[in-house]
Amino acid sequence: MKPFDLNIRHLRAVAAVVDTGSISAAARVVNLTQPAITQGIAKLERQICLPLFERRPGGMVPTAAAELLAPRVMAAIRLMDSRHATAAQVSAFLALARCGSYAAAAVETGLSEPSLHRAVGDLSLAVGHILVERRGKGVALTPRGIGVARRFRLGEAELRSALFELALLEGREVGRITVGAMPLSRARLLPAAVTAFHALHSEISVGIVEGSHAELVGPLRDGEIDLMVGALRPKSTDDSIIQTPLFEDRPVILARAGHPLADLGGPITPEAMTAYPWITPAEGTPLRAQWQAMFAGAGAVAPSVPIECGSVIMVRQMLLHSDFLTLLSPDQVAVELEAGWLVKVADAPGDVSRTIGVTTRADWRPTALQRRFLGVLKEQAEIIAAAP
Template sequence: MSPDQLNIRHLMALPLVVRSGSISVAARAVNLTQPAITQGIAKLERQIGMALFDRVPGTLVATPAAHLLAERANNALRLLGNRRATAAQIRAFVALAQYGSYAAAAGATGLAEASLHRAVADLSLALGTRLVDRRGRGVMLTRRGDEIARNFRLALAELRSGLAEIAALQGREVGHIAVGAMPLSRARLLPNAIATFLRDHAQVDFSVAEGSHAELLGPLRDGDIDMMIGALRDEPPGPDLVQTALFTDQPLILARPGHPLAQEAGRPNPADLAAFPWVMAAEGTPLRGLWRHMFALADVELPKVPVECGSVITIRQLLGQTDFLTMLSPDQVAVELEAGWLVQLGVAPGVVNRIIGLTTRADWRPTPLQLKFMATLEEEAGKMRPVPKD
């Protein structure tokens, strides 16, 4: 089931009943009648397919499923902030934020445009703030609307994790793991980890979003992806994110077969490398920083970079027709080297390496399945180049 089908007021009541063992205590706290709370708990039990409480004289004893769902509900309610929002309003606003217009959101969700308009308008009134501005046929979220949409997505991600944990209690190892993959991780680490993991957890679904560090930060912060894999920054991009090292990558200098420098033995000379044009990753990326550092160590003026590009296929085709050089991870070009499309001139001169790892939200609490996948990533990374110990 989808987490946006859960009733918000029922979720508000659940942790109170778990703590107190009393329907009446929860009813007073959330301003619902005792029958309404009783019916709400019964509905939650039908939705998850498990009992939330054992009924004993004078009290209700929370089951493991209740404890799991109550903790996730508390986190989700904290993210929602204002508890006057309904599940229908949250569903409508998240869809509008994702698709950018009422028409597109209606087409994607199957809801009527009029229903979406009404739900978003009611939500705006309930929260006491303007959420969207008209922009032609579409809408643009206000600054406050953008913050609320992000929190709603994170709240839904919390509830989705809770439902996955309850499924595990039922012996159903189901779940969804969303990974943001930067270029380096796509060649070997991530495919190997997913293949290994699925051999033991065949019912788990994966989605892989490809992009640069900058492109994936938003989806990570929004909860659309669970983790991001690739080159780590010297400092985390913010206090809300945590970086975990997996392995050390030492890039190679690459060229076409028959390149004038291809016959030279040993580590390439920076002065010789500077005599040729380069195709490199964009400014601000760790690889471009390492490239600059390589020439700075040798006190050699930077060569020209007529082309900025992160696509291995594009770089391969460009190098094959020119005397351009590039610097990439050996994992990114393993196929090209084996096929003879590119040749390595050697490892980058100087102490030039980067740390590849995971970036996650600081307040993220992974499910057991997500933890197992992260352990699988660490095992696969251990087969590569370990991170040096201090």
């Protein structure tokens, strides 16, 4: 079942009944008749295959399912910020936003193009703004449409979490956890955590989306991914995300086996640091800042960088066939170090380290299984931190 298979007005009615304790009071809150609310609750109960209320003389007593559902519904309504949008309209609009054309959205949803046009047009009237505009043979979201799509995606994520929690209430482990994997999480931490989590909860699928912080933070804010794992950014004024540290990573200076500095056997001198060219990530990345801090710690001026590259695979290949140096976490090239293709030249001078952790939305309320995944992630981080 998809989140917007559920009627939004019926969901609001359930939350209102939980809040007020009676259908009559809820009817005044959501502006529906009592029979409409009764019928809506019955339909939702059939859809989720769980009772939502116990009918008693003193009023409607919410079941565990309703207690789970109501907070998620209220959060979704608050995030979507549109009392007049229907589930069908929201679903059509999000499909159009994903696909970029009515034709492609029609294929994805199984609806006709005229139906999609009508649903998106009605939604524009409901929110009071033009949401899409023609761009050649396709369409693009207007600036207002981009904001509306973000709010609807966050609401959809809340309702999806509600469905997962209701399934768990029935004893069924279903759902999906989508993780944004930044470079420093991919070599060791995230593979270990995903493997350990799957051994405990094999019915839960885990999706891994690779990218940089800049590439992943937008989908995180939109609710398309649940959490990001990797190097944390310096504290900022952005209160829409929360960063939770897991452990400290200390990068080292690396080169190919047989490099002139391969047998240095001790601390690296400023002269040696500037005698060979470097490969580093681009300006503005945490590792580039650490590279610059390393030279400052050694009392040397950082040289110009002839090659900027953030791909570990490409950096490794370039190191193997040149005298370049680079600064990387040993975890990122553990296989190459073990095979003897690359060698550690020296520890980085100065206090060069990066905090590895989890980044989430400030208003994210993880499901029980998402909390368990976070727990496994922290356990694996503790193992890495304790390793020599």
